[in-house]
Amino acid sequence: MNISDNSISALQNRLVQMRRELHEHPELSMEEFETTKRIRSWLEEAGIPVVDYPGLQVGVIAEIVGDQAGPTIALRADIDALPIKEQTGLPFASKTDGKMHACGHDFHTASMIGAAVVLKKRRKDLKGTVRFIFQPGEEVAAGAKEVVAAGALDGVEAVFGMHNRPNHPVGTIGVRQGPLMASVDRFEIDVIGVGGHAGIPNNSIDPIVTASLIVSGLQSVISRNISSLHNAVVSVCRIQGGTAWNVIPDKVTLEGTVRTFQQEAREAIPQLMKRMAEGVAAAYGARIDFRWFPYIPMVNNDAKFTGIVSQAATELGYKVVEAEQTLGGEDFSVYQERVPGYFVWMGTSGTEEWHHPAFTLNEEALTVSANYFAHLAIKVLEEWT
Numbered sequence: 001m002n003i004s005d006n007s008i009s010a011l012q013n014r015l016v017q018m019r020r021e022l023h024e025h026p027e028l029s030m031e032e033f034e035t036t037k038r039i040r041s042w043l044e045e046a047g048i049p050v051v052d053y054p055g056l057q058v059g060v061i062a063e064i065v066g067d068q069a070g071p072t073i074a075l076r077a078d079i080d081a082l083p084i085k086e087q088t089g090l091p092f093a094s095k096t097d098g099k100m101h102a103c104g105h106d107f108h109t110a111s112m113i114g115a116a117v118v119l120k121k122r123r124k125d126l127k128g129t130v131r132f133i134f135q136p137g138e139e140v141a142a143g144a145k146e147v148v149a150a151g152a153l154d155g156v157e158a159v160f161g162m163h164n165r166p167n168h169p170v171g172t173i174g175v176r177q178g179p180l181m182a183s184v185d186r187f188e189i190d191v192i193g194v195g196g197h198a199g200i201p202n203n204s205i206d207p208i209v210t211a212s213l214i215v216s217g218l219q220s221v222i223s224r225n226i227s228s229l230h231n232a233v234v235s236v237c238r239i240q241g242g243t244a245w246n247v248i249p250d251k252v253t254l255e256g257t258v259r260t261f262q263q264e265a266r267e268a269i270p271q272l273m274k275r276m277a278e279g280v281a282a283a284y285g286a287r288i289d290f291r292w293f294p295y296i297p298m299v300n301n302d303a304k305f306t307g308i309v310s311q312a313a314t315e316l317g318y319k320v321v322e323a324e325q326t327l328g329g330e331d332f333s334v335y336q337e338r339v340p341g342y343f344v345w346m347g348t349s350g351t352e353e354w355h356h357p358a359f360t361l362n363e364e365a366l367t368v369s370a371n372y373f374a375h376l377a378i379k380v381l382e383e384w385t
Helices: 005-024 033-045 105-121 143-149 207-225 263-283 303-315 332-336 365-384
Strands: 060-065 068-078 127-135 156-165 172-175 178-181 183-192 232-241 251-260 287-296 299-301 319-322 341-347
Touching (some): 005 105, 033 127, 068 105, 068 332, 068 365, 105 127, 105 156, 105 365, 127 365, 156 303, 156 332, 172 303, 183 263, 207 251, 207 263, 232 263, 251 263, 263 287, 299 303, 299 332, 299 341, 303 341, 332 341
Parallel strands (some): 156 341, 172 319
Antiparallel strands (some): 060 127, 172 341, 183 251, 232 251
């Protein structure tokens, strides 16, 4: 990277300071006002221009224009925390009770600021423009949509991002073309019966019994209606009904999620679920109200970038591994619906999985990530021209 050892050490120390300050002061999705101020201040301190988009109340957009003309690509980091009470015992643990950076977005943010710092020093090698998107609200899948609506993706030809991966060692980068993270959708089903006395069930239509059979039947939607070559899961995560031990209620509500890696399956599943639930309800004299809420599409990595994404890692001495798919979701996919993009796993030698109250990571990965994304941006723009 043509950076002296002293510069690497100084960058690492500064990124650690940033990451720890963010970790101490977590903010939930779409509430990242102080986080936004910090990011903006650090970028301005480094002489990196911030671009204002009036439609964005939180989040930061910055740009580095290379000395040579070329297209614009984007590097994205998410900045929000989670409503989790921290249990790490770290000296820089969250100072806000019940809020925690338990998914490593503080790491993502500091890393991408580092990438901007490195790229600023290498503007002469940059054949185009790199736009940095410090995005709010990933955990509620709202931030990417707001970034797009504000126009911050306009003019971008490709987008790149990452998520820390605790089970990969520092210096390891997971790469996979095609689907990496699942689409995420939500459903609600009201099972409507006739309430009555628990001792006289024959005078009622019991929605609890009906709902129980619907929960079991929903599993057959995947096992008997979706291709066995596809990946999909239906999970009922909330059942709510009844107010007393001796009263049959008139309604039960089911709520849950559907995940898949195939658009074909994603499109077919809602109608299959509705048909199955209606059939079971009819058999017991009940009826249903089925509601489907599309959430986010799958993270789908463009094959044309696989080679360069891997080369950028190996040229820096990092190890490339095949990235494992996950049925977790990521609103980076919202960008990929509009422009080609690639999302990688960044090894962090963590102790716990995402969203765990004792989640930690190895901060040595900060400069690994910063150098990787700076180098990747230069390579992508070089090949583009």
